[in-house]
Amino acid sequence: MGKRTLSPMALSHTILAVLSRESLSGYDISKRFEESVSCYWQASQQQIYRELGKMEQQGWVIHETVPQVGKPDKKIYGITDAGRAELLRWYDGPTEPTPIREDLLVKVLAAPYASVDVLLQELQRRRQLHLERLINYQVMESKYQELVDPPKAEQFRYLTLRRGMRYEQDWIDWCDEVLDFLKAGEHS
Amino acid sequence: MGKRTLSPMALSHTILAVLSRESLSGYDISKRFEESVSCYWQASQQQIYRELGKMEQQGWVIHETVPQVGKPDKKIYGITDAGRAELLRWYDGPTEPTPIREDLLVKVLAAPYASVDVLLQELQRRRQLHLERLINYQVMESKYQELVDPPKAEQFRYLTLRRGMRYEQDWIDWCDEVLDFLKAGEHS
DNA sequence: AGGGTATACTCAAACAGTTGAGTATGTCAA
């Protein structure tokens, strides 16, 4: 007797959305999550395999095992009609903003009682990390812009990338704002 | 035998950071999380009380019960020396970007196989929600700007609010981008 | 009485996510 009345379970719906376009092996799904899905959904390989197992039990996906030479067999997962129906059912519901839990900002709050130098270095490290992500997304963007007459699905996928790029730029901008504040020495 | 070697536990450290400045009742801590902490850390009331109990067992905080007239007794929590040491220990470690899991973006990805009208309405709803949050933060910002010679802690707290404001503005901008795309009918 | 609000706090169950640790097949280099 579950106590939950709502079941967001958006990882499975993310997988369903990815499979809507084409069937993929579990490994290739995992690769998608490292690449084009990474700007809006993070999931580990273990999580994905586990979820696929559950989704198959629920009849949303089905797999066929394909033997390979020199490599292990792979399981190609495809979405079922029930899976498409489930995706549409979920799609009609509301979305919720992701709960925000930013430990870097907790450190900003604690900085008056701690070492501002440590914070400064962490801000620089984080700025660099977000810059690298942005650059990676910009490389992906340039590939979208090479498409001459992109299919509808590609256009929508591009919009998800745009969000990722804005998010990383936003982080860089905020880091710069805090770094400027710290370097101006106004806290001394 | 725990399998974990790392223990981020940043909720407790957020509470420690909040208590660094002043002792507060559990209820008031919860109120802080609804207000000034909300732009960088979300936690439920239950979660906060539970965490305070754990933190007290670990000696990081201590409470005194204060009887009140017409209201239940309240527990005022204060940070201990051990709590301050724990906060500093944690402070020196690296931060990690929050894992991103945005169901609205999954819906953008699924939109070619579903109703674009539903997406359009959801984007407008979300835009409104993020605008309301931004306006709320702007009200908070104007209070910071009334301070003539703000203490250091207030200046750092203001920087956390700046992040919240940028984040909400970023969402609004992205929603506008997608709405423009949908309304231009380029997906037809 | 019931419903709403506020101040104050607590218990329980379920679940999604994280971490650790593998498995199988193969290639290449030191």
Next chain:
DNA sequence: TTGACATACTCAACTGTTTGAGTATACCCT
């Protein structure tokens, strides 16, 4: 042989978070 990498997949334990459901004191309104 070992270590690194790639393609492919699986199991187990733990934990933070969410959801549901309260508790206590009081006030106000229908």
